[in-house]
Amino acid sequence: MKKTTFFALTLSAAFFCVATAFAADLPQKIVIGNPEALSGTHAKAGEQAIGGVKAIIKWVNTVNGGVKVGGKKLPLEYKYYDCESKKEAVTSLLERLITSDKVHFILAPYSSPLTLAGAPVAEKYGILYMDHGGASDKIFTQGFRYAVQTIGPGSRYHVGTLDMLKKKDPAAKRLALAYKDDEFARSVMDGAEAHAKKLGYEIIFKRTYPATVNDLTPLLSDLKASKPDIVIGGGHLADGQLFTQQMADLGINPKALSLVAAVTIPAFQTALKGKADGVMGPSHWEYGVTFSKEKARKAGQVWIGPSQDEFVKLFKDAIGRDLRPEYHAAEAGAAVLSLVLAVEKAASLDSDKVRAAMGDLKFTSFYGGWAIDKTGKQVGHDMIDAQWQNGKLVIVGPEAASTGALLYPKPTVK
């Protein structure tokens, strides 16, 4: 063989080897891991979250063509296990996702305690840890470097509500606070109390009730005696329904009632029918919010993701039945969207780089705004207030997202 041919062949062979070696290193897909709660206390929220994630992943892979990184568009994949809402299971399942399944990023399980349980392991492996269901402010005062929050912090839940009510009726001064006794509800209560004082409300009643309550009569009798104008409170699904029902039973009719977490779920109205009318609740997201690509473009904001209706359809397909997505689904989906933008911005799958890219990421989606502060806490997303009016859920605040006017005062229940 001639010297030059030999040389050329060797060179091409070497080049070929190097090229394939590099190609083998590039991942073919991006995997998101999630040790979610599919049974136990958080079963419902977990199911919703998984549906939301699946819906958005479908959108990313089909409509968006994947996530652009390293000159290619890679599809997203999703791997999840059931931690049974138990903290001991979170750490082992999380580790399995990281070390055996080799996922690139993690979605934390729903709820603040479970999110906290997995955080040290995520920190150890230096992997991005997306908090979609833990609203506790305290998660972000611990110094975790890889945790980012999509859900809004608890302390802000009733802030917008109070602003709205104050504007509507500045004369109504007597405020009653009645919250469930757990870390989340208490953080809402503390935030509400501080803000109420700033607005000039007089707090004439402040009590909490245990989580597994089945009769609120003593507390509500006490509340009735203090003659409040406005009542805010709540905690989670079951007690919200109980609260409203028993307020009606005892004939308590304040000018406004706003409860956390329970009100905006469709089951609330189905169970309470007429008694639900006029009851309000803050939420991260409800179907009917008017965030859209056009509005975002006009306001000069970055938009990503499906439209609201598209999301609902994708969610129903993902769940396999005609179930309405609730905010748990939306916030989980939004977390995935934030990941897509961050990965593309960082042009890398390395958690450190992606986390850094998330730091100054700002965008709008069907879920609303998104931006985090340097601890990872969510600061770009506003709560919305929704109210049942004649059997329909109307978004009454903030004005930019509203679909109807606030019904005030709350209709009296006979």
Place this chain on the structure above:
Amino acid sequence: MKGASRYLPSIPVLLAYAALFGFGLLNPGKWQLVAQLAFYCALGQAFNLFMGMTGYVDFGYVAFLGIGTYGMAISISGLADKGLGLGVIGIGLILSVVFAVLLALAVGAVALRLRGAYFAIATIGVNEGFRYLIEGARIWNGSEGIIFSSHLRELVGREAAMSLSTFWADVMVFGVAVIATVLTIGYMRSKIGYALAALRMDEDAAKVMGINVTRFKIIAFITSAALAGLLGATAWAVKLTYVYPADVFGIHYTVEAIIIVLLGGAGTLLGPIVGGLIYGVSKYYLAVYLPGFQLLVFAPVIVAVIVLFPEGTVGMIKRKLLGTALEKYIL
């Protein structure tokens, strides 16, 4: 039996723990799973010390885990800025044991006078009552609990804190399991063991024979409680760096302990580790392959085990090995 051969049954147990530990070290990517299994084994071992020897079911056992968690949590969050470093962990462990023992004395004063179902109910009462006291009187932050990850970092630095939570806490859990094993066989082979065995068979007869039944019950009860306190301090406090009352007083942990002991064989030495491994591994794989259905699968299995194998796995093995040379290794 005389001499060291009395303690032979501890060998299989300690070997098993060593094997589990070794497996974890060799497979760092599976350490959390190993940690979870170690937790279940330690839980079973600690619970079995009282329940196995006396036959009494303390349905409120988790209260001791809970108060142990608080002991460590208070130490870390309260002493974080005093510059004591790792010493705070030691203080936390001591405080956990002290708390657990105090609670055990209080519980014991009421509950240990009772028997059977009454005892079970009294212990549930203590567990729930204590939890509501914490929430109602806002003790230790009430329902808001204590989150002390940042305090731990302040105490020993970021790297060490991570290492504590993801590795050393679990090593300590192994330690608790080993201590529990040693204490169990120590008790079983001593006066306490014989007294409690007599009690388990017929409490009244034992009393008539002049055995100070109450004293030995209390000793076993307090030991078991102290171990639970240590377990809470390590597996829950140091590892997870937070404590909420609703979380650490959950009755399902007691139920898990009972299941583990039952699966393995109540009153046996090897039982808890066998039960813990079976339970932990099954749960893990169910979580992976059948998410959402674990309980539906587990519950009938438990019923089947209770009805068909009431003596548990090790109980069955013991029976089979009766009369053979291996007999003296299984207790």
Place this chain on the structure above:
Amino acid sequence: MILEQLAGNLLQGVVLGTVYGMATMGLSLIFGVLKVVNVGHGAFIMVGAFTSFAVFEYLGLSPVFAIPVAFGIGMALGMIFYYSSIRRLLKGPELASLLATFSFGVILEEGIKFLFTSDFRGFNWDLGKIDMGFTVLPYAKVAACLGSVAIAVLLYLWFNKTRAGMAMRSVVEDGVGARVCGVNVDWMYALSFSLGIGLTVASGVLLTMFVSVGIHPYMGGEYTLKAFVVAVLGGLASPYGAFFGGLVFGLLENGSYTLFAQIPGLEPFAMTRFFSFLILLLILLLRPTGLLKAK
């Protein structure tokens, strides 16, 4: 003002107490006859609650009609559980039957979750209410109270006037003697267990008459704990004691709220819970056979 509050709370407590009492009768019956503590108690109540919901939603009938349906379901469940496992565990250690009943509870919870999903259900059974000045009492709650009393009376009649009832009492008092008299003790055990479960499931319906929202698969645990306190108050082995215990419990829980609300720095609701368990411990310590004299 405080007296008014107290009076209101006490009245509500009596009404609630009768329902609690009735809900616990099954537990006491099972313990009295079989010496088995049904740790899955709350799950059976939950089944009753779902029965009431289903009857209302899908058949459009008031919960009153759900009571016999629930009772029937309860008896069927009781028979199944008894013959499949409890029977064999009666001679064994207590632990076994405790765990078995707990597992039944879990199976029911998961089964209902599978059928109905973990959504929170509720319905609206509005009969109006009486405003008594110091408190307001919906008629639905009154109906629940009357229903509980009625069932308790029926049970009394059954125990004292029917052959099966008297046979059951004989088994409690003297198992061997009963056998000698020709009573089929095994069948009595089965019947007692099923009757107890039947009562428990039926009480779930009454509970929904009291509070008709918040029905979901995991609602039972709360009621199991309360039932233990009530049962101990009344004497663990006596169904009538349970009824009486329920009344006392309702009074204590609601009345103590007013008391605790006066002390600053406390959360009265959680403290009433603590108080009820404190009472539990005191009773166990001082009068384990309950506040009534032994039956």
